[in-house]
Amino acid sequence: QKEVEQDPGPLSVPEGAIVSLNCTYSNSAFQYFMWYRQYSRKGPELLMYTYSSGNKEDGRFTAQVDKSSKYISLFIRDSQPSDSATYLCAMKDDYKLSFGAGTTVTVRA
Amino acid sequence: NAGVMQNPRHLVRRRGQEARLRCSPMKGHSHVYWYRQLPEEGLKFMVYLQKENIIDESGMPKERFSAEFPKEGPSILRIQQVVRGDSAAYFCASSATVNTEAFFGQGTRLTVV
Numbered sequence: 001q002k003e004v005e006q007d008p009g010p011l012s013v014p015e016g017a018i019v020s021l022n023c024t025y026s027n028s029a030f031q032y033f034m035w036y037r038q039y040s041r042k043g044p045e046l047l048m049y050t051y052s053s054g055n056k057e058d059g060r061f062t063a064q065v066d067k068s069s070k071y072i073s074l075f076i077r078d079s080q081p082s083d084s085a086t087y088l089c090a091m092k093d094d095y096k097l098s099f100g101a102g103t104t105v106t107v108r109a
Numbered sequence: 110n111a112g113v114m115q116n117p118r119h120l121v122r123r124r125g126q127e128a129r130l131r132c133s134p135m136k137g138h139s140h141v142y143w144y145r146q147l148p149e150e151g152l153k154f155m156v157y158l159q160k161e162n163i164i165d166e167s168g169m170p171k172e173r174f175s176a177e178f179p180k181e182g183p184s185i186l187r188i189q190q191v192v193r194g195d196s197a198a199y200f201c202a203s204s205a206t207v208n209t210e211a212f213f214g215q216g217t218r219l220t221v222v
Contacts, residue, residue, distance in 0.1 A: 032208070034210070036213070041218070042215055042216075043113075043115075043200055043213040043215040043216050044152070044200070046211075046212060046213075049210045088151070090152075094207060094208075095140070095157050095164075095204075095207045096142075096154050096157065096165065096168075097142070097144070097152070097154060097202075098154075099151040099152040099153075100151060101150070101151045102151060
């Protein structure tokens, strides 16, 4: 069993739809949870960084963490074609990030 | 404020040659991490360094790979006697402290021919 599981998709949605992404994990020691966006042939760009269970909102992005279920989510509201990318969940207990495989999202104009 | 800078962006080496990948962390960051991304695979941790110290190199192959972060200058990931299987994207990240956000560079894409 992988330490971090993420549905690879691909996911295709129309412009304006809500994109829902999620990851599950097995290591209960993970304390910090992140979402990165990666465009083709570019580096991962940090979108959200959370520590505790609950919701965190930043513009059109909302991150949810449920430590009791070992489940994290990212929601993108009012999706735009520019949101088309691969989204990576990541988590750590100290310094070493463990990544999901990434979900490829396409937002159709 | 410049982000994490990696160079070169693309590197082609013949089998048996050496590859040197450089990473300058964000200003004020003293923690550097190297990750490797193979085609169709996720990002995998290789090594964690602070200035002049290797903290954790558990993800780095024991042979041919080495990393350093000198007092002055960028962090260097060095791959000796490259083989085709070393072809991948290598990403560097940096953070201000061990518990704060890690920001990634644009990566170096190594191709071994």
